Amino acid sequence: MTSIGVGMVGYAFMGRAHSQGWRSVGPFFRPPLTPVPAALAGRSAERTAAAARDLGWAAVETDWKELIHRDDVQLVDICTPGDSHAEIAVAALEAGKHVLCEKPLANTVAEAEAMVAAAERARARGVRSMVGFNYRRVPALTLARRLVEEGRLGTIRHVRAQYLQDWLSDPAAPMAWRLERERAGSGSLGDLGAHIIDAAQFVTGQTITGVSALTETFVRERPLADGTGTGEVTVDDAALFLARTSGGALASFEATRFAAGRKNALRLEVNGSDGSLAFDLEALNELWFHDHTEPSATSGFRRILVTEPDHPYAGAWWPPGHLLGYEHTFTHQLADLLTAIAEGTDPSPSFADGLRVQRVLDAVEASAGNEGHWTAVPDDGGGAGDQGVRPRNDTEGSA
Incomplete structure (x- = not known):
């Protein structure tokens, strides 16, 4: 097989981002399978058809069940709200289709x-699945993971993670599905917190073992x-928690x-016995690194511009110093x-990795509902998941 037919469910924000990835992955990375955008599914025939024309999909379905049974679809890409992830993914896997599912994996454990x-059942038949934590594919965060693996930070002592946005700070902002628990599962916790939980576990290679949490809904209608x-707003507007790692x-x-004033500030800082790393998504081509083993007279944080050919993924794109953006993470994925x-x-990341994040989200909500009581995160026997991302560089897959 040299090509693979893709069917996507959902065409809004995430659907547009994924569509751009499907269009660009072939020309820039030359993967061993050429993706063919076979069909797009959405509830409205008119709006789905318009989206298919804009985003480059060959056919339209108004029922996702029809999409997963099409002969020209071998991979199903799920870009819907969380309340439908489980039903679509399970059905697609049982139909023998590979699955990419957006984060968080589901609304419940x-x-x-x-x-x-x-x-796991599908894997035994050679059918693969992945959850879409696209920020793992920011070259700077993948480089951070590499530096931790190489022991450049020594023993990890502190992790600080934030994801700050302001799009709901106006009380007059209208209701949306992300504010309804039955559709979104949770609010900022699942929408944003899931990303920083996964990013922290990915970069450090450690899992979160327990939490003490607070959540708040500032605008309730x-x-x-x-x-x-x-x-009624039935999810959290903000979540704050302390944790220990494995x-x-x-x-x-x-x-x-x-x-207020923060648009998409995903920040991660990791402090170790031998060094530190700091990252901010609003400057996503930069990684700040401190080597604590250097003489104090010359040591300090230094800025790494992560655009060199031997940096993760960067060699497939532009010459050094030519910056990448948010959309490139989906292509890398x-x-x-x-x-x-x-x-x-x-x-x-596997569905098992997505479940690990879901267990942390569940523990945070349980702790917040119990006045911040320390709540253990169940250990499923795994580590921080299969962190074996194979980022491309200038010697592999560049155009």
Whole structure:
């Protein structure tokens, strides 16, 4: 097989981002399987058809069940709200389709467990699955993971993670599906917190073992989009928690959509016995690194511009110093997924990795509901998941 037919469910924000990735992965990374955008599924025939024309999909379905049974679809890309992830993913895997599912994996631990079980059954038949934590594919964060693996930070002692946005800080902002628990599962916790939980576990190679948490909903009613009244906000607006990791580090996490002036500030700092790393998504081509083993007279944080040919993924794009953006992370994600499918290996992050994040989200909510009581995160017997991302450089897959 030299090509693979892709069917995507959902065409809004994430669907547009994934579509751009599917269009660009072939020309820049030359994966062993060429993706063919076969069909797009959405509830409205008119809007789905318009999206298919704009985003480059060959056909349209108004029922995702029809999409997963199409003969020209071998991989299903799920870009819907979290309340439908489990049903679509399990059905697609049982139909023998490879699956890419957006984060968070599901809305509940039970749903995530069912998805992992389906993924394990499908894996025995050579069917692969991956959860879409695209920030793992920011070259600077992948480089951070590499430096930790090489022992450049020594023993990890502290992890600090934030994801700060402000798009809900106006109380007059209208209701949306992300504010409804039955559709989104949680608020800033699942939307933003899931990303920094996964990023911290990915970079450090350690899992979160316990949490003490607070959550808050600052605006409890918002105007309905159609102007007919107000709706109840049933998710958190902000989440804050302390944690311990499996390696003994202390950690703090903050996720909010009420940080006025912060648009998309995912920040991660890791302090070790031999050095430190710091990253901010609003400057995503930069990684700050401090080597604590150097003489104090000349040591300090230094800025690494992560655009060199031997940096993760960067060699497939532009000459050094020519910057990459948010959209490139989706292309990198698909390059790794297509390579894993072609080689018959397990892509990363797996559904099991997604379940680990879901367990942390569940523990945070349980702790917050119990006045911040320390809450253990169940140990499923794994480490920080299969962190074996194979980032491309100038010697592999560049155009």
